[in-house]
Amino acid sequence: MNVRIQKGVARGVIDVPPSKSMAHRMLICASLCTGESFVRGISDCVDVSATLSCMEALGVKAQVEQNDVRLVGSDIKKTSPVQTLNCRESGSTLRFLIPVALLTGKTVMFSGAKSLMQRPMGVYENLCKEKGLVYISDGDTITVKGPLKSGEYNVVGNISSQFISGLLFALPLLDRDSRIKIAPPIESRSYIEMTRSAQELFGIKTYWEDEHTLFIPGGQEYKSANVCVEGDYSGAAFPDALNLFGGTVSVKGLKEDSIQGDAVYKKYFEMLSKGVATIHIGDCPDLGPILFAVAAAKHGGVFSGTKRLKIKESDRASAMAEELKKFGTAVTVCEDKVVVYPADFHAPTEPINSHNDHRIAMACAILLTMTGGEISGAEAVSKSYPAFFEHLKILGIEVAEYET
Numbered sequence: 112m113n114v115r116i117q118k119g120v121a122r123g124v125i126d127v128p129p130s131k132s133m134a135h136r137m138l139i140c141a142s143l144c145t146g147e148s149f150v151r152g153i154s155d156c157v158d159v160s161a162t163l164s165c166m167e168a169l170g171v172k173a174q175v176e177q178n179d180v181r182l183v184g185s186d187i188k189k190t191s192p193v194q195t196l197n198c199r200e201s202g203s204t205l206r207f208l209i210p211v212a213l214l215t216g217k218t219v220m221f222s223g224a225k226s227l228m229q230r231p232m233g234v235y236e237n238l239c240k241e242k243g244l245v246y247i248s249d250g251d252t253i254t255v256k257g258p259l260k261s262g263e264y265n266v267v268g269n270i271s272s273q274f275i276s277g278l279l280f281a282l283p284l285l286d287r288d289s290r291i292k293i294a295p296p297i298e299s300r301s302y303i304e305m306t307r308s309a310q311e312l313f314g315i316k317t318y319w320e321d322e323h324t325l326f327i328p329g330g331q332e333y334k335s336a337n338v339c340v341e342g343d344y345s346g347a348a349f350p351d352a353l354n355l356f357g358g359t360v361s362v363k364g365l366k367e368d369s370i371q372g373d374a375v376y377k378k379y380f381e382m383l384s385k386g387v388a389t390i391h392i393g394d395c396p397d398l399g400p401i402l403f404a405v406a407a408a409k410h411g412g413v414f415s416g417t418k419r420l421k422i423k424e425s426d427r428a429s430a431m432a433e434e435l436k437k438f439g440t441a442v443t444v445c446e447d448k449v450v451v452y453p454a455d456f457h458a459p460t461e462p463i464n465s466h467n468d469h470r471i472a473m474a475c476a477i478l479l480t481m482t483g484g485e486i487s488g489a490e491a492v493s494k495s496y497p498a499f500f501e502h503l504k505i506l507g508i509e510v511a512e513y514e515t
Contacts, residue, residue, distance in 0.1 A: 206273035213257035268297035301372025458482035
């Protein structure tokens with residue numbers, strides 16, 4: 112799908128989508144209960160749908176009514192999955208559920224988009240080898256077989272926190288205590304805290320023994336709960352950025368005391384508006400595209416902690432450099448740093464390419480409200496924010512969608 116956006120000033124009020132990150136976590140916790148739970152206000156994005164369908168493949172009964180889900184969990188250690196768990200394009204789903212699948216002690220196969228199956232998964236491959244578990248990847252599928260064992264797990268902290276969260280979901284259900292030792296630096300610590308926060312809602316306790324060691328008591332059980340998903344700060348950053356360019360947009364539905372790491376975007380927007388800012392995004396990599404976009408239209412910026420952008424839906428630093436060039440902005444991409452240079456910002460003379468990445472599409476769409484232009488592959492927004500272009504329309508931006 113292509114989208115043509117007309118130059119305009121955004122005005123109005125919108126409700127941000129529910130937090131995709133928290134929805135994943137709450138659905139998994141609810142699925143690991145043996146009773147009935149309710150998760151209210153989930154996102155209808157494709158990533159969350161992938162997690163829900165995978166949990167159903169693991170024996171969970173789910174009933175969806177609009178944005179609410181009623182789940183009846185199962186004893187995961189007695190589950191015998193009879194079908195492949197299709198994670199589609201969701202890295203969160205795949206990384207969260209591999210340790211959960213290992214709890215079954217049965218052979219479990221994961222599939223998904225080719226781009227997902229090619230993302231780095233060495234953390235689990237190495238851990239399975241160390242613990243004597245089966246892990247087989249052929250480039251198209253990943254097959255694992257447990258049973259997962261309690262004990263000590265050593266991981267590095269500068270990889271995706273999703274590997275750590277996956278272990279956190281599974282280890283409390285084992286009979287004995289476990290520890291996760293994380294080699295510094297720990298990036299995206301806020302996402303680990305989101306996992307622990309979701310678990311607490313369902314009766315699971317974990318503890319930081321020290322700054323780099325998580326202690327997970329064994330013999331715990333997830334308890335049924337009735338929970339509601341809070342608004343998504345990573346999604347809110349896109350419409351809120353319109354306020355930096357003359358818009359008057361009110362973004363509703365955000366929890367003021369949220370532990371979401373991406374809540375820091377407001378501070379970073381202010382820094383970028385004042386001058387050439389130096390910002391570390393190792394704890395909030397999902398903000399990378401919109402921060403690069405804002406820097407391009409403002410004063411430029413220097414961003415560190417960008418290495419992990421290579422393993423997202425696209426190589427986000429390189430993808431944004433390619434697209435921002437169409438606006439007249441030069442970008443230098445280094446191993447763990449991105450520099451956006453202030454330039455003669457102008458309307459692109461050719462369509463923007465989404466690179467099949469929702470955050471690339473949305474970041475560039477915000478810039479197009481100032482210049483006008485087109486985006487190809489705009490359907491990528493359905494991964495996290497299906498209503499994004501409808502929200503632009505609500506805010507008074509002319510948006511035309513068409514198939515090529």
